[in-house]
Amino acid sequence: MISKQLNDTLTLTGPGTDAGEVMRRYWQPAALTDELAGKRPVVPVRLLGEDLVLFRDSDGELGLIGRGCPHRGADMCYGRLEDNGLRCPFHGWHFDRTGQCVEQPGEPEGSRMYEKIKTTAYPVIEKNGIIFAYMGPGEPPAFPNFDCFRAPETHVFAFKGLWDCNWLQAMEVGIDPAHASFLHRFLQDEDPADSYGKQFRDKAADTDIPMTKLLRDYPRPDITVEETDYGMRIIALRHLDNGKTHVRITNQIFPEAISIPMSREMIITQWHVPIDDEHCYWYSMFTSFDKPVNKELMRAQRLKEHRLPDYAPIRNKSNGYGFDPDEQMHETYTGMGLDINVHDQWAVESPGAIFDRTKEHLGKTDVALIKYRRMLRAAIASVKEGNLENLPMIGGVDPATIFGPISNDTIGDKDNWQDAFETSDRERRAACTDWDATT
Numbered sequence: 001m002i003s004k005q006l007n008d009t010l011t012l013t014g015p016g017t018d019a020g021e022v023m024r025r026y027w028q029p030a031a032l033t034d035e036l037a038g039k040r041p042v043v044p045v046r047l048l049g050e051d052l053v054l055f056r057d058s059d060g061e062l063g064l065i066g067r068g069c070p071h072r073g074a075d076m077c078y079g080r081l082e083d084n085g086l087r088c089p090f091h092g093w094h095f096d097r098t099g100q101c102v103e104q105p106g107e108p109e110g111s112r113m114y115e116k117i118k119t120t121a122y123p124v125i126e127k128n129g130i131i132f133a134y135m136g137p138g139e140p141p142a143f144p145n146f147d148c149f150r151a152p153e154t155h156v157f158a159f160k161g162l163w164d165c166n167w168l169q170a171m172e173v174g175i176d177p178a179h180a181s182f183l184h185r186f187l188q189d190e191d192p193a194d195s196y197g198k199q200f201r202d203k204a205a206d207t208d209i210p211m212t213k214l215l216r217d218y219p220r221p222d223i224t225v226e227e228t229d230y231g232m233r234i235i236a237l238r239h240l241d242n243g244k245t246h247v248r249i250t251n252q253i254f255p256e257a258i259s260i261p262m263s264r265e266m267i268i269t270q271w272h273v274p275i276d277d278e279h280c281y282w283y284s285m286f287t288s289f290d291k292p293v294n295k296e297l298m299r300a301q302r303l304k305e306h307r308l309p310d311y312a313p314i315r316n317k318s319n320g321y322g323f324d325p326d327e328q329m330h331e332t333y334t335g336m337g338l339d340i341n342v343h344d345q346w347a348v349e350s351p352g353a354i355f356d357r358t359k360e361h362l363g364k365t366d367v368a369l370i371k372y373r374r375m376l377r378a379a380i381a382s383v384k385e386g387n388l389e390n391l392p393m394i395g396g397v398d399p400a401t402i403f404g405p406i407s408n409d410t411i412g413d414k415d416n417w418q419d420a421f422e423t424s425d426r427e428r429r430a431a432c433t434d435w436d437a438t439t
Contacts, residue, residue: 014049063097129158
């Protein structure tokens with residue numbers, strides 16, 4: 001259990017908050033590139049408690065500026081996209097992508113007042129289907145050389161989903177290896193060959209054992225955590241009956257992302273991004289090593305479960321997440337369908353928008369959560385002290401030198417499990433012919 005004060009410190013991310021000041025030192029996903037694909041590439045963005053508007057100007061460049069016009073607060077999401085910027089329909093004040101007002105057509109002839117008017121503006125950059133924003137002071141940090149950024153656009157599919165809860169409880173479900181044996185337990189095993197684009201529906205490593213069966217049969221993993229340049233590596237060992245060990249390597253990428261294996265040839269890099277303190281988006285980049293991703297299929301799979309334009313899940317609290325008691329008895333542990341995102345969504349939304357951790361009781365399998373919270377507290381202290389050298393991927397290391405991270409499922413000898421997952425990762429990267437995945 002932790003105090004309410006500490007819980008607030010770890011969860012609140014608006015302007016001026018402790019965790020928010022840490023997050024503003026890192027690039028944050030702000031929107032999908034797909035959201036700007038229409039005739040009018042202008043979309044509202046609420047990020048870290050700030051209301052913004054994202055647009056693509058006539059040069060094809062991106063701008064992310066304050067949503068309220070500095071004149072009298074009118075909503076710039078309805079601005080006229082013209083003259084290489086965004087013009088407020090109220091009085092015609094015009095802003096470029098840096099947030100600078102460049103024209104006030106209703107002011108007296110010769111007025112230079114516009115030169116003194118500048119709205120909030122943040123740097124943005126596109127990376128394989130996601131538009132990232134930097135909302136902190138000074139120059140933005142470099143991007144790490146992660147697989148999801150190195151792979152060509154053809155090998156990465158990006159999507160997002162809305163959850164009605166705080167970012168921390170959303171992120172923590174991704175660094176909890178134990179829950180997969182229960183929350184995502186399937187009582188019947190599909191043919192993995194029919195499960196492209198679905199997590200936990202592949203075969204385990206180099207076997208014919210469905211991952212669903214392995215997770216079901218071995219529910220007590222040994223979990224250890226290693227601190228890394230990017231955050232931490234999480235190792236879950238499930239010791240099989242034949243003297244072998246199943247090794248699952250996942251990662252926490254500081255401050256609020258994870259990297260996990262989706263199948264033997266695909267990984268997921270996922271950010272849990274605060275919209276505000278009680279809502280967040282997960283942004284996922286699905287990265288393939290062996291062949292281009294089938295984006296049409298993966299998008300269609302996910303649009304069956306989400307509505308546009310807000311990417312809210314169709315199964316949600318208002319309809320009981322589609323709970324079916326007969327399904328819970330015969331097909332799934334939750335009774336909430338086959339999409340594991342819905343399972344996770346229920347797990348993180350049902351404790352409330354911000355979980356009251358004064359009532360929490362962590363167990364031994366929560367070792368990664370405990371380690372992460374200590375890392376976040378240390379980062380908060382470093383930012384307060386003005387000592388950014390201690391921040392992961394910012395101080396003491398060049399982000400461009402950080403590769404990977406390794407995210408995979410492997411089976412090896414019980415006493416030699418580390419060699420097994422490292423060898424498996426090298427072989428997967430060496431077999432990647434469409435892009436250079438070697439580290």
